[in-house]
Amino acid sequence: MTVNQSSFTYFQSTEREAAQMLDQLREITGVQDEEVLSRALMDSRAAGGSYDVARAVALLVEGCQTADQPAEPVAPRAAQPAPKQRPAERRVRFSSADASDTDLRRAIELSLQDRASGSGGSGSASGSVAAASAGITREEEDIAKVLEASIADQNAGTKRKRGSPWLDPHNPNERIRDGDWPVGLKNVGNTCWFSAVVQSLFHLPAFRGLVLRYRPVKRERPSAQEERTGQFMLELRRLFALLVASEKRYVDPSAAVDLLKKVLDGGGTDSQQDISEFTHKLLEWLEEAFKYAETEEEAGRGDSRSRNPMISLFYGQYKTEGVRDGVSYAQPETFGQFPLSVVPGRDLHEALEASMTPGAGAQQWFTVLPPVLLLELSRFHFDQALARTEKIHDRLTFPSEMYMDRYLEINKNMVTVKRAEIATLRQKLRQLRKRLDQYLSFGASAPRLPLGQLLRHTLQYARGDPAGDEPAPDVEMENATAVTR
Numbered sequence: 001m002t003v004n005q006s007s008f009t010y011f012q013s014t015e016r017e018a019a020q021m022l023d024q025l026r027e028i029t030g031v032q033d034e035e036v037l038s039r040a041l042m043d044s045r046a047a048g049g050s051y052d053v054a055r056a057v058a059l060l061v062e063g064c065q066t067a068d069q070p071a072e073p074v075a076p077r078a079a080q081p082a083p084k085q086r087p088a089e090r091r092v093r094f095s096s097a098d099a100s101d102t103d104l105r106r107a108i109e110l111s112l113q114d115r116a117s118g119s120g121g122s123g124s125a126s127g128s129v130a131a132a133s134a135g136i137t138r139e140e141e142d143i144a145k146v147l148e149a150s151i152a153d154q155n156a157g158t159k160r161k162r163g164s165p166w167l168d169p170h171n172p173n174e175r176i177r178d179g180d181w182p183v184g185l186k187n188v189g190n191t192c193w194f195s196a197v198v199q200s201l202f203h204l205p206a207f208r209g210l211v212l213r214y215r216p217v218k219r220e221r222p223s224a225q226e227e228r229t230g231q232f233m234l235e236l237r238r239l240f241a242l243l244v245a246s247e248k249r250y251v252d253p254s255a256a257v258d259l260l261k262k263v264l265d266g267g268g269t270d271s272q273q274d275i276s277e278f279t280h281k282l283l284e285w286l287e288e289a290f291k292y293a294e295t296e297e298e299a300g301r302g303d304s305r306s307r308n309p310m311i312s313l314f315y316g317q318y319k320t321e322g323v324r325d326g327v328s329y330a331q332p333e334t335f336g337q338f339p340l341s342v343v344p345g346r347d348l349h350e351a352l353e354a355s356m357t358p359g360a361g362a363q364q365w366f367t368v369l370p371p372v373l374l375l376e377l378s379r380f381h382f383d384q385a386l387a388r389t390e391k392i393h394d395r396l397t398f399p400s401e402m403y404m405d406r407y408l409e410i411n412k413n414m415v416t417v418k419r420a421e422i423a424t425l426r427q428k429l430r431q432l433r434k435r436l437d438q439y440l441s442f443g444a445s446a447p448r449l450p451l452g453q454l455l456r457h458t459l460q461y462a463r464g465d466p467a468g469d470e471p472a473p474d475v476e477m478e479n480a481t482a483v484t485r
Contacts, residue, residue, distance in 0.1 A: 020180075021053055027244050028212065031060050053245075177247045184250040185243075191257050193275045197282060198236075198253070202243055204372060210290075210309050211240045217293050226292050232259045233289040276337065276376050283336050283374075286310045316370040319409060322362035332367065337376040347397040348375075356407055365409035373404075 022037050031037055037060070044056035177183060182203075185195040201207050214237050216230045235256040242251040260278070287310045318338075320331045340355050356364045379392045406415050442451040 018051075021051060021056070024053065024245055025056055025060060028057055028241070036060070175248050175250075177249050181249075183243045183246050183248065185239075186250045186252045188252065188254050188257060191253070193278050194253060194257050194260065196275060197279050198239070198256075199243075201282075202240060206313055206371065208240060208244075210313070211237050212244075214289065215293060222292075225288070228259065228262075229285050229289045229292060232256060232285060235259060279374065279376075280337060283310065283314055312371075314370050314372050314374060316366065316373065317368040318364050318366045320362055320364050337374045340375045340377050341381070342377055342379045342392050342394065342396050344392055344394040346394075348399065348402065351396060352407060365412055366404065366407050367409050369404055369408070 025037050040056045040059040044052045315336050383390050439451045441448040
C-alpha cells in the first residue's frame, strides 16, 4: 500500500523526537552549536505544535531567524535546561554565497519528501505510534501484516538469481528505516562497486560535509566535461542528503550510477566495474568539481590545486630513493591511492613493508600522509614457472588501529637500522629452521626419520631391548613459510 503524505514531515514535540531532529539538523547543516540548533527548531514550529524540519534547515543555511512563530522553549536533551533567548549579535551568520544556496535546501527537501514512499505500520508499540503519525490506520496495519505473511509463504525457499535486479519488498514495513541505523543503497544491477565506495566515503564526516555544501558556479559557456561533472555532483549531493534524512531503509542511486556508467563503459548498463578504477575516477571527478566550483576571484589568487579540499583530504606525497648507475636519486611523487601488493600469508604491515622496498636498492618513504589514506590492493602477480599472471586469494588482515611512523621519511635513519636488524634475525631463523628440518628428516636415503627416534631405537638395541616401548610419534614441523619471508 502507498501512504500519501505532505512534502514535509512534521514531528510531535516530545523530548526523544526533538533530540532526533536536532541530530538530523546537526548532521545535515554541520552546525554544532546546540543553542543555535534549538533556536532554529523553535522558529520552525507551526501553530499546531509540530515542527517543520525542512524550514529549520533553511533557517540554518540562510543564517537568519524569523520572529513570527511563538518562541516556546524546546528541551533538546532530558538532562539539559531549555535554551535561552539569543541576542541578535550572537546569531550565526553565513556568507552571502551560503545564504543563496537554494540547491542545498532543495536537496534536503527532496530527502525529506522521500520519507513518504517508505512509510508504513508496525506491530510494535513504537511502530504503531509512527504509523498513527503517518496517517495509517490500525486496519491498514493489520492488512500489511497479512500481506507480509502471505509473501513470505509464497517466496519461501526462493533466492534471487545473480545479476537479476533487486525488487522493492511488497510489505511497507520492510521499507521503513530502523531507528538510527544507517540508510543503505539499492542495488540497481551490478552496482555493488558503487555502493561499497560511496557508502564508505559517506561515513567520513569531512567528506560528507564537503559534498553536502557543494555549490556549483554558473558559467556562461561551460565545457561538456564541466556540465557532466556538475550534474554528477548534484546527484551525489542529493544522494547524501537522502542517506542523512530519509526514513526509508534504502535509497535508489540510479541517477548517479547512470552518469558514471556513461563515462566508465561508454553507456553500458550491465557490466561490473573494477572498484579501484571507479575510486580513481571518482576522486578525479571530485577534484574537477571543486576546481570548477571556484569563482574567478578565487581562481586568480594562486594555485587552485593547493586549495582544493579533495586534494587536502585524499592526496599525499612520497619519495622514492635509490642508486641508478652509481648515482643517487630522490624522486618525489603525489598519490591519491597508494598501490599495495598483496603477498601470500602477510598482513597489512608486511604488505606495506614489501611495497615500500620495491627492490633494486630502492626505498619509498611517505613525506606527507593525507587525512584519509586510500590503499589500492593488487592481488595479481606473474608466475615465472607458469609464465602467466595469477590472482592471490590469500586473506589480508587489517589492524583496527595502525601506526604509520615507520614509513615516514622523518624516521628513515632509525627505521633503516631496525630493518637491518630484522633482516639479520630472519636470516638466523631461516638457518635454524633448515637445521631443524635436517634433524626431523635424518638420513641419506629413504625412509628418512627424526634423529631423536633413531637415537632412541639405537639406545634400546644397545640395552638389549629392541622390542621396547613403541616409538613416539613423529614431531610435526611448523609451516616454515611464515619465517622465510
